[in-house]
Amino acid sequence: MKEFKTIERRIASLNNHLFPKSSILSECRQISSSPASAEDSYRLIHGEVSKEPAVWRPALDESGQEFTDIHYEKSVGEGIAKITINRPERRNAFGPHTIKELMRAFNDARDDSSIGAIILTGKGTKAFCSGGDQALRTSDGYTDFESFGRLNVLDLQVQIRRLPKPVIAMVAGYAVGGGHVLHMVCDLTIAAENAIFGQTGAKVGSFDAGYGSSIMSRLVGPKKAKEMWFLSRFYNAYEAEKMGLVNAVVKLENLELETVKWCREILRNSPTAIRVLKSALNAVDDGHAGLQDLGGNATYIFYGTEEANEGKRAFMERRSPDYSKFPRRP
Ligand SMILES: CC(C)(COP(=O)(O)OP(=O)(O)OC[C@H]1O[C@@H](n2cnc3c(N)ncnc32)[C@H](O)[C@@H]1OP(=O)(O)O)[C@@H](O)C(=O)NCCC(=O)NCCSC(=O)CCC(=O)c1ccccc1C(=O)O
Secondary structure (H helix, E strand, O other): OHHHHHHHHHHHHHHHHHOOOHHHHHHHHHHHOOOOOOOOHHHHHHOOOOOOOOOEEEOOOOOOOOOOOEEEEEEOOOOEEEEEEOOHHHOOOEOHHHHHHHHHHHHHHHHOOOOOEEEEEEOOOOEEEOOEOHHHEEOOEEOOOOOOOEOOHHHHHHHHHHOOOOEEEEEOOEEEOHHHHHHHHOOEEEEEOOOEEEOOHHHHOOOOOOHHHHHHHHHHOHHHHHHHHHHOOEEEHHHHHHHOOOOEEEOHHHHHHHHHHHHHHHHOOOHHHHHHHHHHHHHOOOHHHHHHHHHHHHHHHHOOOHHHHHHHHHHHOOOOOOOOOOOOOO
16 A cells, blocks of 8 residues: 555656646645645645634733733634734834733743744734834833833844744735834744835934844845835835745735744744754854854753753762763764
């Protein structure tokens, strides 16, 4: 039976090679964004991930209360969290309170070991996020419920960057200003065809000289990054894709389905491999902090070994550790 399956697979593969099903493949790309053949052995064994919509249930804050500036949801029966900026009347601009809520939700998603992928998005189809709420801007940052200003979006950027799970920006409409920076710090971006990207800082008297500059320069190259910041132009989804700002562009009506599908593909892969890869892919750019994160992952994995455990046990048993049985590998 197994041999028959192998022969069948080989014939299918040969057939594919001789008569490429270009139209089927391009259709497949539309739905799955997967550039590889739909009939490789991995797919034959594991099949496609479900294309059914996710079922969401509301998730509350740590004291059981609902958030106000955001919606926080988790998918039923699978490990996806969805965090939605809920200020559509302001094109999902954020204030300090919005950022505080986002950070609490991201913290929860990080700590929940059933969650393996996190979607960040904006309510409605007009905007992912339009950056800092200019009505709340003061001489020392952004002020809403406190008497002093904050630039706490910078803490959120660091949190997303260091979070050991993939964060996927799901962008419909405008991702501009600080909202554009937010999608850039996410690990992946899936854009709807109506998405519009750009920096507005030079127009409104603001700039992000941190991740907003350095990550952008990495993504699109220094010339294009300077163009984006100096001219404050807007770019459509396909231009953004061409520039390397986004991973895929899909029809607006398929945006969530496609994003969930990417999450599902991630979720069936090794969480530790993904955790270390995220850290590794950021390490060089993040300097000492990147190295510390990657190093922390090595320690985290090492703690699970017999060798590390021997050190701890010896200490607890007040004896010298015996490392002689552990190989000094080439
Ligand atoms: C996003 C637009 C292009 C959308 O245009 P349009 O569809 O025509 O809608 P509007 O009629 O303009 O807007 C509808 C409604 O929303 C209000 N609104 C939109 N954006 C904001 C905003 N950012 N702040 C406050 N309010 C906003 C708008 O006033 C309307 O309200 P009404 O009451 O109905 O009139 C367009 O709206 C637009 O260009 N928006 C502004 C984009 C922008 O310049 N954003 C700020 C950039 S600066 C920034 O984000 C700093 C962030 C930050 O904290 C930071 C600090 C330090 C370092 C780094 C950062 C960082 O960048 O992260």
